[in-house]
Amino acid sequence: MENSQRHSQRQDTRLELVIVGNGMATGRLLDELLKRGCGQFRITVIGDEPEGSYNRIMLSPVLAGETERATIIHKSPAWFAAQGIRFIAGKRGTQIDKDKQIITLDDGQRLAFDQLVIATGSRPAAIPAKNQTLENIFSFRTLVDVDTITSAARNAANAVVIGGGLLGLEAAYGLALKGVAVTVVHRSGWPLNRQLDATAGAMLQSVMAAKGVAFALSAEVASFEGDHTGAVNKVVLNDGRELDCDLAIIATGITPNRELGQDSDIACGRGVQVDALMQTSAANISALGECCEFEGETFGLVEPIWHQCVTLADRLCGNRLTPFRNPQVATKLKVSGVQLYSAGEYITRPEHREIVLHDxxxxVYRKLLLHENTLVGVVLFGDTRDGNTYFEWLSAAQTLPVQVSTLTLGKSFLTESTPVQLPQAAAIP
Structure with a gap:
């Protein structure tokens, strides 16, 4: 059925905008759409969780009992109703008919669309370990995961978390606060190895060890072993070590949920491929967030995804073309109560000049990496107050003064005798 025929058969002649997925990307996109005035659309959001849109970054404080789950839900079903947005909860999109512009849901429901946005997010990356169907082996990605892990932790003495990235460390810290003895299994030689260098990683390991979190580094899980009830009770590592555990959490990164696009003959690589305007290979179908791929890159940080939302909202609401460019971003983290900051390069290479303050x-640890007197990398541990200033210098890509030994002391210690030449807006007073 042609769009004009559809609209003529009902009084509401607004265009149908259907968004598949209801994670943080969709929540931000809705904010951007409403900000611009999107009265030409009747919006439908399809989400496979019942709670509405919530902040997944805050799952760890909920697991730890530091935050109530209700406080991280930013767009409840009541919010959708108040905004006049149709919210279909507990459903997934399974197939897109690109020619007829119809999406089919897992309950057989068929929805017509004029514009469709694929925002299906990601899922935990798989690991090759054996026996993953044993009970009490969990992922850590949703509020349901938090509920099941919290329930299992009540009767657990030992836990193993696979993955020493941010998600894994937060899960480990949350369990430790509940009195569970936790071991993090990580394939690298230090935790957060994609944001921190070895020194900062070792400092973080020491801080977490003092809070009850042990580490098995440079190791991977070969298999899970279970007891007579079918529940996990042991993890066997690839070096032969065995770790007792009453529950295990797999937090080894993310895999884009590209299947809806792939099964509907939309171009996909690791994710659903988009151009600089978030347009897929299919007419009137866009994608954004962790499920999409742009110029070979996929996305797990909020900063570039927020830029994607601006690009898509501009195009949908006003036909304004604001091409997406993957921005250089800084990683700001808080793990086990410790502030961390990383931007640009973080591993020292032979061509770098390294300036370090280590207290x-x-x-407290501060490392600045320079290449030909230009700041190219920052790692901060414990004291991150000057992170934004360093990021301005890094982004400006301008030559710093010859006397750079005081740079690690931060903006407040710089004097007129060692000025930093920056654009006027970023100049140091």
């Missing part, structure tokens, strides 16, 4: 007593 062991106060657990």
């Amino acid at each position: 062991c007593r106060h657990q």
